[in-house]
Amino acid sequence: MRALLEYVGRMSYRLLVEAGQMVMMLASAMSWLPRPPLKLSLIFKQMEFVGVKSTTVVMLTGASTGAVLALQTYYGFSKFNAETMVGAIVTLSMTRELGPVLTALMVTARAGSGMATELGTMRVTEQIDALEVMAANPIKHLVVPRLVAGVLMLPVLTVISVFVGVFGGYMVGVNLLHINPGLFMSKVYEIVELPDLLNGLVKSACFGLILSLVGCYKGFATTGGAEGVGRAATEAVVLASVLILISDYFLTALMF
Amino acid sequence: MDGERDTTRPAIQVVDIHKTLGRKVVLDGINLDIERGKTTVIIGQSGGGKSVLLKHVIGLMKPDAGQVVVDDVDITTLNDRELNEVRKKFGMLFQGGALFDSMTVGENVAFPLKEHTDKGEKEIREIVREKLQQVGLKGIEHMMPAELSGGMKKRVALARAVALDPEIVLFDEPTTGLDPVTSDAIDDLIISTHEHTKATLVVISHDIAGTFKVAHKVAMIYQGNIILEGTPDDFRNSSNPVVRQFIERKAEGPIKIL
Numbered sequence: 001m002r003a004l005l006e007y008v009g010r011m012s013y014r015l016l017v018e019a020g021q022m023v024m025m026l027a028s029a030m031s032w033l034p035r036p037p038l039k040l041s042l043i044f045k046q047m048e049f050v051g052v053k054s055t056t057v058v059m060l061t062g063a064s065t066g067a068v069l070a071l072q073t074y075y076g077f078s079k080f081n082a083e084t085m086v087g088a089i090v091t092l093s094m095t096r097e098l099g100p101v102l103t104a105l106m107v108t109a110r111a112g113s114g115m116a117t118e119l120g121t122m123r124v125t126e127q128i129d130a131l132e133v134m135a136a137n138p139i140k141h142l143v144v145p146r147l148v149a150g151v152l153m154l155p156v157l158t159v160i161s162v163f164v165g166v167f168g169g170y171m172v173g174v175n176l177l178h179i180n181p182g183l184f185m186s187k188v189y190e191i192v193e194l195p196d197l198l199n200g201l202v203k204s205a206c207f208g209l210i211l212s213l214v215g216c217y218k219g220f221a222t223t224g225g226a227e228g229v230g231r232a233a234t235e236a237v238v239l240a241s242v243l244i245l246i247s248d249y250f251l252t253a254l255m256f
Numbered sequence: 257m258d259g260e261r262d263t264t265r266p267a268i269q270v271v272d273i274h275k276t277l278g279r280k281v282v283l284d285g286i287n288l289d290i291e292r293g294k295t296t297v298i299i300g301q302s303g304g305g306k307s308v309l310l311k312h313v314i315g316l317m318k319p320d321a322g323q324v325v326v327d328d329v330d331i332t333t334l335n336d337r338e339l340n341e342v343r344k345k346f347g348m349l350f351q352g353g354a355l356f357d358s359m360t361v362g363e364n365v366a367f368p369l370k371e372h373t374d375k376g377e378k379e380i381r382e383i384v385r386e387k388l389q390q391v392g393l394k395g396i397e398h399m400m401p402a403e404l405s406g407g408m409k410k411r412v413a414l415a416r417a418v419a420l421d422p423e424i425v426l427f428d429e430p431t432t433g434l435d436p437v438t439s440d441a442i443d444d445l446i447i448s449t450h451e452h453t454k455a456t457l458v459v460i461s462h463d464i465a466g467t468f469k470v471a472h473k474v475a476m477i478y479q480g481n482i483i484l485e486g487t488p489d490d491f492r493n494s495s496n497p498v499v500r501q502f503i504e505r506k507a508e509g510p511i512k513i514l
Contacts, residue, residue, distance in 0.1 A: 122356075130354035133314055134368045135340040 022217045025139070029147055032140040042145040050111045050146075050212070051153030057110060058157045059164045061102050066090055066165030069098070070172040074179075083177070087184035088191040090169035091162075095192065099162040100200045101248055104154060104207035108240045112215040115146055116236035119219025120229040128220065138220075146212045154208030155201040162200070203251050207244050214240040267292040267424055267456040273312055273322035275305075282308050283319070284480030295450055295457040297467045299502065300477035301511060306460040307351075309477065310426055313458065314346055315339045326424075344372060347417035347455075348426040351433075353409035355401040355416070361388070362397030365416045372420060387415040390452065391445055407438040414445060418453060425449065427459040431466050439466060446470045464503050468492075476502065478511070 069090045077083050119142060122128050131138045166188070173179045218236035222228045266289035275283040282305040290296050290313075300306050311317040312324055315331050323330045331342050355364050365384045369375055375383070384397060391411040401409060410430060417425055430446065431439035443466045450457055450470075461467050467474060468488045475485035478498050484491065491503060501509030 125352055125357075126350045126354040127356055129311075129316055130348070130350055130356070132316060133343060133346065133348045134371060135343040136367075136371050137336065137340070 018217075021221075022213055025143065025217055025220070026147075026213055028139045029143045032137060032144050033148070035140070039141065039145065042141065043148050046145040046149035047153055049114065050107065050149040050208075051156060054107050054110050054153075054157055055160060057106050058103050058161050061106050062094070062099065062161035062164035063168040065098050065102060065161075066094060066168030067172045069093055069165070070169035070177070074173065074177050083179055084183040084187055085191075086173045086177075086179060087166075087169060088187040090173070091166050091188045091192045092196060094162045094165040094169075095197045095200045097200070097248075097252075099158045099165060100154075100204040100207060101244065103158045103161045104204060104211060104244050105241055107154065107157065107208075108211040108215075108237055108244065111150075112211040112240045113233040113237045115212065115215030116218040116222075116232045117229055119216060120222035120232040123220060123222045124225055124228060143216045143220075146216055147209060150208035150212030151205050152208070154204040154211075158200060158204040159197075162197070199255050202255065203248065206247060206251060210243050210247060211240040214243065265292065266290055267326070268313055268458070269323075269325040270309070270313065271323040271325065273309070273319045273324065275308060275312070275317065275319050277308070281480055283312075285322070286477070286480070286482055288475055288482055288485065290456060290458055291473060292456050293454055294472040295446070295459065295470050296473045296475065297459045297461055297471040298475050298477060299461055299464075299467055301502075302462060304477050305480055306462075306477055307428060310428055310458070310460055314343065314348060314426060344420065345423045346426065347420065347422035347424070349410065349413050349417045349428065349430055351428045353401070353406075353413035355409055355413055357401045359401075360397060361393075361399050361401065361404070361412050364401065364412060365397075365419055368416065368419045383419065384415075387419055388412070390418075390448075391415045392441075407434055407442065410434070410442055411445065414449065418449060418455075421453060422455060424456045424458065425453075427457065427461075429461055430459060431461065431463050439463065440469075442466075443469050464505065 070086055073086050073089045074083060077085055077089075119128070122142070128138050128142070131141055170181075170184065173184055174181045215236045218232045218239070222232040224231075268290040270286055270288040270290075273283050273286045274281075286309060288298075288309075298306050298309065308317065312319055312332075313326075315324075315334070318332055322332070324332055326342055326345070329342060331339060334342065355361075356367065359367070362381075362384050365387055366380050369380045369383060373380075388394065388396065391414050393408065393411055393415070396404075396408075396412075401412070404412065414430075427446065430442050434442065446457065446459065447470055449455070457470075459467075459470060468491075471488050473485065474488055474491050476483050476491075476499060484494060484496060484499050486494075491499060494500065498510050501511050507513065
């Protein structure tokens with residue numbers, strides 16, 4: 001019993017320390033962000049890594065989610081003759097919830113782990129120390145570009161994911177389940193509104209910040225060689241995913 | 257101080273530095289003056305606090321107590337931006353080279369120049385070529401660090417460390433992990449760097465032969481303190497059993513194996 005309590009205590013203490021350190025890192029990044037030179041080339045490089053290179057996996061996820069969603073809602077809705085609503089429901093789910101969350105989780109697995117690995121390797125091979133010794137602030141050079149890329153690219157990826165998802169739903173609904181295409185689209189226009197999409201985009205920008213910040217933090221905190229780098233990558237994915245899911249609820253409740 | 261630098265005063269003064277990491281007392285009140293324009297080698301056991309001391313000298317670590325004075329400024333009290341100004345006087349060669357592996361060799365050497373000078377592309381290219389030539393490398397600007405051997409990495413890292421012609425260059429175990437021949441070549445390079453630049457060099461090492469070859473002054477750390485400092489001859493003639501055990505490389509003696 002006592003061991004259990006000690007364990008819980010130790011874990012909560014560690015969690016609080018980590019949260020504090022992450023907030024400090026974010027604050028430091030915010031203070032470096034507006035200071036010239038802006039290092040746009042570093043930012044573009046990260047935008048390519050986070051955004052462009054995640055497009056394929058995000059499209060795949062979006063298409064599959066939209067298609068499956070159409071099948072599943074059709075099954076439910078056909079029980080009370082509401083098949084024409086399938087398009088609207090798919091679109092609502094994609095814009096408000098599944099687009100942002102699934103995109104964020106996929107990008108976490110791809111780019112968040114990549115950040116932790118790259119920065120972790122730089123940490124254990126003293127490249128981060130080398131930056132600091134050369135009077136080049138590591139936060140400015142490494143963290144700021146990644147945070148900016150995360151916040152800017154996640155909404156873009158989410159739009160792609162939503163678009164592809166609705167397209168997937170349309171293909172399944174109209175071509176496979178023979179829903180009238182006119183009705184399918186008119187219900188989408190009737191029910192889905194711009195704020196639904198904006199709501200999702202705000203969320204996705206927050207998720208982008210979370211996954212980049214956690215990736216950078218875990219990378220910077222890496223100790224102990226190759227094993228440590230692997231651990232950093234795993235922890236970054238787990239922690240970022242958990243934080244994304246938790247913050248998803250609160251962001252949704254806030255913007256309800 | 258106005259312009260004229262007092263050359264008799266030490267370049268770096270380490271004053272009563274204490275540092276505890278975890279539960280281990282690593283530095284226990286170290287005092288050390290690093291003479292200007294000389295090569296000082298700090299020797300000691302692996303894990304004995306040499307690297308920790310070097311990290312204090314360049315402000316990567318803050319001491320629990322004590323001062324590090326560089327040109328009349330106690331760097332332990334500075335904030336990040338003030339510290340960055342002081343760091344421009346320094347160059348540092350890291351143990352594994354610490355080259356940025358996302359950049360080519362040329363970009364690595366050019367990095368400090370691009371960061372801290374207004375020089376144009378062409379001029380920077382010229383300086384990079386010259387600095388690489390000084391360390392015996394030619395025409396490898398386009399290569400990636402991953403394609404280089406250990407000795408070459410160290411050379412490139414040295415070229416990067418001296419790119420801004422710093423007043424002080426720190427070497428973190430420059431020959432560790434290299435074969436004896438390459439090690440000797442790196443030692444030669446340290447000597448020629450000193451002749452070229454007249455900079456203050458601080459080397460940490462546990463390579464006895466190399467130490468005696470490059471050092472004007474040697475200091476030995478033992479149990480968190482400086483146990484002896486002096487010329488290489490002072491060390492050769494020392495009767496201190498700890499010093500004798502270390503320079504004669506014996507496992508038996510007062511030094512415990514960590």
